[in-house]
Amino acid sequence: MKLNHKDFDNARLVTICENRIDAVCAIQFKDEMRKLTDAGPRRVVLDMSQVEFLDSSGLGAVVAALKAKKAEQTLELASLQPAVQKVFHLTRMDTVFAIHDNATSAMAGVADAS
Amino acid sequence: MRPEKNSDVSTCASLGDDYNHHGGNGVLRLIIPANDRSVRRGLQTIKSSMSNLSLSQDDWSTVELVIAEVLNNIVKHAYSASDTGLIEAHLNYSKETLDCTIIDTGHSMPNGEIPKGAQIDLTCDIADLPEGGFGWLLIHQLTRELNYARRANQNTLSFRLPFATEH
Numbered sequence: 594m595k596l597n598h599k600d601f602d603n604a605r606l607v608t609i610c611e612n613r614i615d616a617v618c619a620i621q622f623k624d625e626m627r628k629l630t631d632a633g634p635r636r637v638v639l640d641m642s643q644v645e646f647l648d649s650s651g652l653g654a655v656v657a658a659l660k661a662k663k664a665e666q667t668l669e670l671a672s673l674q675p676a677v678q679k680v681f682h683l684t685r686m687d688t689v690f691a692i693h694d695n696a697t698s699a700m701a702g703v704a705d706a707s
Numbered sequence: 708m709r710p711e712k713n714s715d716v717s718t719c720a721s722l723g724d725d726y727n728h729h730g731g732n733g734v735l736r737l738i739i740p741a742n743d744r745s746v747r748r749g750l751q752t753i754k755s756s757m758s759n760l761s762l763s764q765d766d767w768s769t770v771e772l773v774i775a776e777v778l779n780n781i782v783k784h785a786y787s788a789s790d791t792g793l794i795e796a797h798l799n800y801s802k803e804t805l806d807c808t809i810i811d812t813g814h815s816m817p818n819g820e821i822p823k824g825a826q827i828d829l830t831c832d833i834a835d836l837p838e839g840g841f842g843w844l845l846i847h848q849l850t851r852e853l854n855y856a857r858r859a860n861q862n863t864l865s866f867r868l869p870f871a872t873e874h
Binding site (some may be wrong): 613615616648653654656657659675676680683684689 | 747764765768769775779783826827829836838841845848849
């Protein structure tokens with residue numbers, strides 16, 4: 594499970610460098626995300642563009658990440674592939690998360706912190 | 708103690724070659740050990756063997772999701788993640804439909820029936836959002852003719868997936 598991140602002004606962009614979030618790696622994903630939100634700024638945006646497959650355990654891990662964020666933080670999603678979007682839609686989790694078309698639009702107007 | 712085995716030794720895939728040359732129809736029988744990594748590999752085997760159907764991305768993603776959910780449930784609940792059981796999958800497919808039967812010898816379904824998988828109320832505080840219970844919701848929404856039987860210490864789940872897209 595590899596998650597990359599890049600910090601901007603008051604925002605952290607986390608990129609999932611895996612093509613599957615499934616039962617094999619869901620717990621590890623949840624733990625890694627927790628570290629990144631704990632130490633993260635007010636906004637955390639999760640770029641899912643590389644994720645081709647997400648099952649219910651993967652979805653549960655993304656929900657767990659949302660629940661583990663700090664109260665003053667937001668966890669937003671970006672760039673859901675159709676197979677991933679389908680899972681969010683069928684479970685109506687697309688009504689719970691802020692979902693951006695892509696990472697670029699999610700970070701539009703945010704200054705690079707590095 | 709069983710040694711930790713992640714290799715594919717107990718995976719047996721037999722392709723129905725007699726069928727494969729007639730309009731993309733095919734049968735696949737797959738036996739995998741009941742653990743998460745074998746489920747992942749099993750899905751890859753299914754994908755390769757069904758590739759001659761040239762399914763749309765949308766149809767394939769439904770096949771992969773439903774079979775993943777069924778197999779994950781067996782690993783987690785029927786065998787309680789003990790990593791000692793086997794799962795047998797029979798797939799019979801054409802360009803129009805996939806008929807799938809999945810057999811295990813783990814625990815019975817709760818109350819001997821398929822869990823309902825009802826939509827969970829999400830209009831709650833973030834802290835109260837469910838982290839599970841989505842698997843059966845997805846299976847019920849995506850399958851047709853979903854049936855379950857418990858006979859002779861064996862669970863048999865069968866379902867049909869119609870392919871919506873012309874290809």
